[in-house]
Amino acid sequence: MSKQLSDAEEQAIAWAIRADAPGFVEWEALEQWLAADPRHAVLFDRAASNAHQAAAAIAAVPARERFTLIQGDLADPVEESPRPARRRWAAAALAAGVAGLAFGTSWFLQPPGSAPEQIVGTRADEVRTLALGDASSVTLRGDSEVRFLPANPRAVHLTRGQASFQVRHDAAHPFTVTAGDIEVTDLGTRFDVDRGADATTVAVTEGSVAIRAAGKQLELRAGQRSVIPNGAAPGSPTSLSAGQGSERQGGALSYEDVTFARVVADVSRRTGMRIRLAPGLAGRHFAGSINLDGPPEAVISRLEAVLSVSARREGEGWIFAPAPDGT
Template sequence: MTDWTREMEEEAIAWLIRQRDPSFDDWETFEAWLAADAAHARAYAETAAADRDLDELLSGVSWPAEAEPDFDEPVVPSRRRWLGGALAASVALAVAAGSWLAWPSRDLYSVQTAAGERRTVVLADTKLELNGETRIELDRKDQRFARMEQGQALFTVRHDPAHPFRLETADATLVDAGTTFEVTTGGGALDLAVSEGMVVVDPGKAGIDVPAGQRFTLAKGQRTGRLSAVRPADVGAWRSGQLFYDGAPLSRVAADLQRNLGVPVSVNDAAATRPFRGVVRLDGGVEPTMARLGVLLGAPVRRSGKGWVIAGP
């Protein structure tokens, strides 16, 4: 049985909606509302974590046209014919682990960041913004190639039809034709979010179009991906100290916090798959961030040695 009123629930939903506005900056008022009554925090945490349809939560809100599509069903790839003009207007993402062996020899060198560290690398026509705990290999002979082993990075690429940019991960190959996208990879999973341009996902030699405003996720051990909506403004938002979530499991939240804050963050088994919706601010350092997270979740977030543990509800 809940201890909050319908009015509190409506206020919590209103806060979630307001926080989706890129210009929202009324954090002090929001935190004052949370602190005014413990039931406010529980109402917000329950509302944010509820695995409900976005259309119900955000009814009546107008979004940019590119963010409107919302696909919650698993996407089973279908066969796709490649036309020259299609490649000139999209990114090809093909599951091709190990396919790089067939390419000419390369002169690779590694660039990596530690947890809590960020780094920007500028190549000929590409800018790579690396978040913490990221490792990527670049080619001294070919600045239109990269191999990402793990981590998170935002890519801004200028199209060159004669020499497209290629990014390889353990699970996929991306051939870019001029776009901005974020890739998070590691542990056999892939998360691709597109803010500009188009991505064609091609696991198993079949194609799925992923336009700007869409996210493609491929879970560990899976060959079927999933599409969902993402606001273009949220792609790479970690660069400005904010993490946006729309139903992500707490295990992903913990990994992101560790990557950005530079301290170990884990989540116990009981809470690992719990979905979370909300905005986590990183300003103020580790302790203020973790304190805010505990309020948002309505669940304990405890210090453990040199790190932190997100406990179950």
């Protein structure tokens, strides 16, 4: 006898189906539903987990047999002659997948390699937290983007910008983040990955991660960060300064030696302010800390002081030019 689903279970299944679909954009509504009741996250995780298990069974069935079964066994259910054991196993796997469809496995009927990639991005003035279906989550800062397959949300690609990850550790199924040619593997963690134009920064606030780049591996522990230039191996870790690795807007940014272009990109991403550099400023270098708390005018005033620039309004944003004294 089948069990009657509760309203919360039906809602979890519905959310799993919608979140698995290409182009899903209701992340904020999903986050609100998850936060409304502690049971919601458990039910949502269960729905996603059942979907992944069903998908794994289906993935083992050759694509040709999947479509044959769909067209013959489901679309035209007539009596057939006995099948070989392999064929019966495939039918059982398909049945498991059909059951898993109720839990969001909308992609498994497609041929191998054609599963749609989920792409989630943010505007410059937006911050978004995304539940990944296994009690893990990612928070995207402004003008950032991640990509992953709904079948495997524990393998995330950061294509641009900055993202903070809170991960449920699973040694059997490691959580990985790739940013260009750099791979970060969770070892039980809360961490931040910032992919810049010329380097990627990884900062760990809880637990540890393993970073692999250019054939070398480095382990970072809580309170450490590493800046990896594009194409280079990770160097020795350094200690986090206050505000680094923080998931909130505002806070502070600390640098050892970066270009003005990197500073402005980070400030824009963290605060949502649009800032443009006048010609000749992008390549200048900066070392120090910048406090991003307070209203935009206060932040702009601090930037003028620490970068020795002059700021003026330009539409809805700002343009930085060399300070009048020529520094």
